[in-house]
Amino acid sequence: MKTALLQITSSDNPAENLDMVRAMMAEAVADGARFILTPEVTNCVSTSTTRQREVLQHEEDDITLAGLREQAAALGIWLLIGSLAIKTHDADGRFANRSFMIDPQGQIVARYDKIHMFDVQVTETETFRESKNYRPGEKAVVAQTDFGTVGLSICYDIRFPHLYAALAQAGARILTVPAAFSPVTGAAHWESLLRARAIETGCWVLAPAQTGEHSKTRGKTRHTHGHSMVVTPWGEVLIDAGTDQGIHIFDLHDSSVTEARRRVPSLTHIRSFDGP
Ligand SMILES: O=C(O)CNC(=O)[C@H](CS)NC(=O)CCC(=O)C(=O)O
Numbered sequence: 001m002k003t004a005l006l007q008i009t010s011s012d013n014p015a016e017n018l019d020m021v022r023a024m025m026a027e028a029v030a031d032g033a034r035f036i037l038t039p040e041v042t043n044c045v046s047t048s049t050t051r052q053r054e055v056l057q058h059e060e061d062d063i064t065l066a067g068l069r070e071q072a073a074a075l076g077i078w079l080l081i082g083s084l085a086i087k088t089h090d091a092d093g094r095f096a097n098r099s100f101m102i103d104p105q106g107q108i109v110a111r112y113d114k115i116h117m118f119d120v121q122v123t124e125t126e127t128f129r130e131s132k133n134y135r136p137g138e139k140a141v142v143a144q145t146d147f148g149t150v151g152l153s154i155c156y157d158i159r160f161p162h163l164y165a166a167l168a169q170a171g172a173r174i175l176t177v178p179a180a181f182s183p184v185t186g187a188a189h190w191e192s193l194l195r196a197r198a199i200e201t202g203c204w205v206l207a208p209a210q211t212g213e214h215s216k217t218r219g220k221t222r223h224t225h226g227h228s229m230v231v232t233p234w235g236e237v238l239i240d241a242g243t244d245q246g247i248h249i250f251d252l253h254d255s256s257v258t259e260a261r262r263r264v265p266s267l268t269h270i271r272s273f274d275g276p
Contacts, residue, residue, distance in 0.1 A: 003037070003251070005208040007241045008021065008039060008042070012214070022067060025079070037079075038079075039208045045222060052095065053093075058089070065081070073104065082179075083098055083114065085097060086098050094132075096137070098112065099176070110152060112141035112152035113136070115136055115157060116163075118130040128182070161196070173254060179208075179209045181225040182223075191227070195235045197231075204257065205231040207228060226241065227240055
């Protein structure tokens with residue numbers, strides 16, 4: 001099945017990002033795509049919590065979710081919205097970082113809240129405290145589609161292999177890893193982590209990513225790593241999107257999952273053991 005990754009540089013203006021993604025979806029479908037994936041925080045990348053409070057919405061009011069559901073239905077395709085930053089009704093005011101699988105009728109068939117929060121000091125000057133603004137999810141999620149079971153994850157989750165083992169054991173044959181990776185850790189770890197998860201599980205790994213320099217607020221900007229990737233179930237990098245925005249189409253076929261797992265059936269050899 002023809003599948004398209006969209007690599008984008010989201011700004012802190014959701015309406016503008018929505019227009020861009022809708023146009024890219026139409027173009028991908030004109031090129032034959034039947035499944036399209038967008039990166040983490042498709043609706044808004046911002047370094048300012050004040051700005052996020054202004055422009056983010058609750059799920060029921062979110063213009064990006066409504067607009068992309070409508071576009072998926074109009075085009076009759078499957079859509080993974082890598083994630084949206086969404087307001088919650090929690091008293092502490094934290095957002096959710098939520099991924100959505102949308103079917104060709106525009107219905108939401110699965111939603112997943114990012115479990116692992118990126119609370120990391122990447123360099124002496126660059127620190128992330130995702131848990132300050134986002135409430136972590138508590139539940140692993142698979143989506144049933146007419147092209148196979150898809151295991152959902154987001155970005156920093158990629159560093160926690162037991163999540164992917166659980167998704168594969170629950171039947172996933174495709175793993176999604178939408179991201180807004182930091183350039184420093186991206187250069188060091190991104191490709192290796194994605195390839196490792198594909199090899200360990202015998203799953204396709206589909207990783208649409210944010211790229212480039214995002215909106216400035218009071219002189220502060222944020223860069224992301226790009227390099228959206230498709231890794232085959234055998235662990236080969238089929239697509240590396242580089243750092244430009246764009247559409248990357250490939251043929252997603254279940255037979256390569258069967259073949260990789262036939263050659264190395266490690267997924268069926270998982271054992272529980274006593275602690276050290
Ligand atoms: O900030 C937002 O609005 C949405 N959240 C993100 O972009 C998150 C937290 S800053 N980014 C990552 O998880 C990158 C992980 C990474 O780079 C690594 O694992 O090395």
